[in-house]
Amino acid sequence: MRHQNRIILSALFVVIGVLPFVFTSSYHISVMIFIGIHAMLAIGLCLLMGYAGQVSLGHAAFFGLGAYASGILTASYHVDPWLAMGLAAIFTGLVAFIIGKPLFRLKGNNLAMGTLGFGIIVYIMLVEMTDLTGGPSGLRGVPSLSIFGFTFDKDIKYFYLVWALALLFLILSLNIVNSRVGRALRSIHGSEIAAEMLGVDTNKYKIQILIVSAVYASVAGSLYAHYVTFLSPPPFGFKLSIEVLVMVVIGGLSSVYGAIFGAAATTLLSETLRGTVPKLLSGAGGEYEIVVFGVILMVVMIFMPTGLTSGTLNLVRRWRQEKALRVETREAEDGNAVTGVPRVPEGRTAIEDN
Amino acid sequence: MAVSTTDMDRETEAGSALLDARSLRKDFGGIVAVDSFSFSVRPGQIVAIIGPNGAGKTTVFNLVTGVHPLTAGEIHFGGQRIDALKPYQIAEKGISRTFQNLQIFGNMTVVENVMVGRHSRSKVGILSGALSLPSSRSEEKRIYYAAMEMLDMVGLVSRAKQPASALPFGSQRLLELARALANEPKLLLLDEPAAGLASQETRNLERLIYRIRDGGVSILLVEHDMELVMGIADWVFVLDYGKLIAAGTPRDIQANEKVIAAYLGDETD
Numbered sequence: 001m002r003h004q005n006r007i008i009l010s011a012l013f014v015v016i017g018v019l020p021f022v023f024t025s026s027y028h029i030s031v032m033i034f035i036g037i038h039a040m041l042a043i044g045l046c047l048l049m050g051y052a053g054q055v056s057l058g059h060a061a062f063f064g065l066g067a068y069a070s071g072i073l074t075a076s077y078h079v080d081p082w083l084a085m086g087l088a089a090i091f092t093g094l095v096a097f098i099i100g101k102p103l104f105r106l107k108g109n110n111l112a113m114g115t116l117g118f119g120i121i122v123y124i125m126l127v128e129m130t131d132l133t134g135g136p137s138g139l140r141g142v143p144s145l146s147i148f149g150f151t152f153d154k155d156i157k158y159f160y161l162v163w164a165l166a167l168l169f170l171i172l173s174l175n176i177v178n179s180r181v182g183r184a185l186r187s188i189h190g191s192e193i194a195a196e197m198l199g200v201d202t203n204k205y206k207i208q209i210l211i212v213s214a215v216y217a218s219v220a221g222s223l224y225a226h227y228v229t230f231l232s233p234p235p236f237g238f239k240l241s242i243e244v245l246v247m248v249v250i251g252g253l254s255s256v257y258g259a260i261f262g263a264a265a266t267t268l269l270s271e272t273l274r275g276t277v278p279k280l281l282s283g284a285g286g287e288y289e290i291v292v293f294g295v296i297l298m299v300v301m302i303f304m305p306t307g308l309t310s311g312t313l314n315l316v317r318r319w320r321q322e323k324a325l326r327v328e329t330r331e332a333e334d335g336n337a338v339t340g341v342p343r344v345p346e347g348r349t350a351i352e353d354n
Numbered sequence: 355m356a357v358s359t360t361d362m363d364r365e366t367e368a369g370s371a372l373l374d375a376r377s378l379r380k381d382f383g384g385i386v387a388v389d390s391f392s393f394s395v396r397p398g399q400i401v402a403i404i405g406p407n408g409a410g411k412t413t414v415f416n417l418v419t420g421v422h423p424l425t426a427g428e429i430h431f432g433g434q435r436i437d438a439l440k441p442y443q444i445a446e447k448g449i450s451r452t453f454q455n456l457q458i459f460g461n462m463t464v465v466e467n468v469m470v471g472r473h474s475r476s477k478v479g480i481l482s483g484a485l486s487l488p489s490s491r492s493e494e495k496r497i498y499y500a501a502m503e504m505l506d507m508v509g510l511v512s513r514a515k516q517p518a519s520a521l522p523f524g525s526q527r528l529l530e531l532a533r534a535l536a537n538e539p540k541l542l543l544l545d546e547p548a549a550g551l552a553s554q555e556t557r558n559l560e561r562l563i564y565r566i567r568d569g570g571v572s573i574l575l576v577e578h579d580m581e582l583v584m585g586i587a588d589w590v591f592v593l594d595y596g597k598l599i600a601a602g603t604p605r606d607i608q609a610n611e612k613v614i615a616a617y618l619g620d621e622t623d
């Protein structure tokens with residue numbers, strides 16, 4: 001697995017590295033920057049939803065908190081942008097910690113409602129706390145990022161910055177997923193009561209992974225703020241939460257890589273819809289996007305509850321496994337596998353590809 | 355005969371019990387699922403709780419493992435009070451269980467299921483995991499080998515890499531057992547482990563239970579298969595409507611009229 005990871009990662013590095021040379025227009029590069037920002041959101045939600053099995057319909061709130069914390073600190077208080085990004089992440093992580101305790105008393109649909117409520121509350125605060133946020137008229141003058149006199153003033157530079165961080169989050173997430181903690185998260189998804197009875201402090205891990213995903217979203221928000229340099233509440237509303245959900249459902253329910261794929265697919269689809277729908281239906285606006293996403297969500301959840309990409313992969317895998325299993329059970333029935341004690345070394349070699 | 359002395363030991367030496375449950379009571383709304391039930395398990399014993407369906411046996415397991423809070427009573431384990439602890443803390447103290455309704459992690463492979471069982475015996479946290487520190491990787495290896503050993507014990511090594519959900523029912527029961535053992539419990543609670551097993555599988559299970567006990571693990575068993583219970587239990591508690599109606603050696607219980615009336619007569623199979 002680890003070996004395989006390294007190959008996929010290297011390929012991803014190369015592809016992302018050359019993309020700006022293939023798609024050179026400033027429109028394309030800005031779309032790819034948004035894909036990177038969305039990927040951070042999707043990776044975080046993938047850990048929370050795909051691995052730990054905890055639904056969130058309010059993920060945009062963490063994104064908004066990060067963006068506004070960075071925006072306010074830098075534009076109104078002239079804090080160094082990098083320091084502000086760190087402070088924003090700490091603040092957002094703290095919010096996740098505080099809401100995590102009461103939220104995770106809820107399960108399933110109730111948790112979905114709770115996170116939805118959280119998203120709405122944050123959104124309303126962004127609109128209403130005009131002294132801090134500028135309210136509906138927005139917050140201006142968020143500076144660009146620079147480091148050691150090197151300013152990320154061109155989109156292509158910003159592209160590399162965003163994707164470097166997105167890939168860092170990807171690697172950290174892959175490591176978490178493949179560790180004892182990742183296994184604990186999946187066990188919560190599998191059976192909460194069994195996980196507890198094996199010593200997994202389910203509440204602790206749910207809160208920890210909520211904090212991780214909130215910090216990812218916060219950093220994504222900070223990067224967004226310094227990229228667009230102007231903040232207003234609408235991008236941080238319910239629609240984005242649904243979009244992130246769609247990203248995870250399309251690609252990432254059980255794959256962190258899939259989350260990146262989902263972020264790309266969803267962002268591109270969203271861009272395409274924005275361009276074509278008004279041409280086809282005069283007077284049609286943003287509502288149509290959310291209708292399309294709603295339909296995707298429904299169809300995927302009904303037919304492929306593990307996500308679109310992994311659902312397809314699973315179908316293939318299951319088909320192969322069933323073939324293999326049929327052979328094995330035939331052998332097992334001959335050899336009485338339950339009472340017989342198969343050699344351990346047979347399994348031990350398996351750790352190499354683990 | 356040994357019966358009476360064992361009986362007296364239970365009265366006078368409650369302090370030496372590994373698990374000591376005193377006057378347990380559990381109300382669910384109006385119904386009293388468990389009613390002033392006291393029992394104990396001593397080190398190295400196989401103790402059975404039997405009783406008709408709905409007698410409260412699974413509820414007793416849920417009380418001991420902290421899944422449900424007690425309405426009244428006390429539970430001591432290894433001399434410490436555990437009835438206010440969370441399930442994961444009770445697991446850390448050395449109590450493992452299997453479930454009447456299987457609780458396999460269907461989203462994982464067979465060996466990963468057992469690896470979760472090593473959770474409280476390992477310690478890598480989210481930071482060292484995220485950074486994939488050497489400590490994390492070497493611990494993962496140890497967890498893996500320990501899990502494979504457990505699979506070896508129940509005879510599932512050849513299926514280690516398969517999705518757990520692909521195992522047949524009987525093997526899933528064994529998987530739950532391996533997973534529970536991976537926690538290195540001092541006390542193992544088995545909730546109807548033989549339910550749904552073929553007779554050959556039940557005989558294997560019986561041998562396995564003896565092996566586990568001989569490895570120093572005490573066992574609390576809930577089971578409907580009377581042949582199994584009467585064959586392996588050192589001591590039997592009989593529950594009916596949440597109340598203790600009899601306790602004793604299998605031989606006593608088989609001769610007890612109240613038990614025959616409430617339980618054996620009730621289950622006319």
Ligand SMILES: Nc1ncnc2c1ncn2[C@@H]1O[C@H](COP(=O)(O)OP(=O)(O)O)[C@@H](O)[C@H]1O
Pocket residue numbers: 382385387405406407408409410411412413414
């Ligand atoms: N979580 C629960 N909520 C409400 N009632 C319960 C719950 N668990 C068990 N009961 C009730 O408690 C009684 C004992 O159930 P249980 O312990 O499962 O019996 P047994 O395992 O002996 O068959 C039954 O009447 C059952 O309906």
Ligand SMILES: [Mg+2]
Pocket residue numbers: 411412413454
């Ligand atoms: Mg039961």
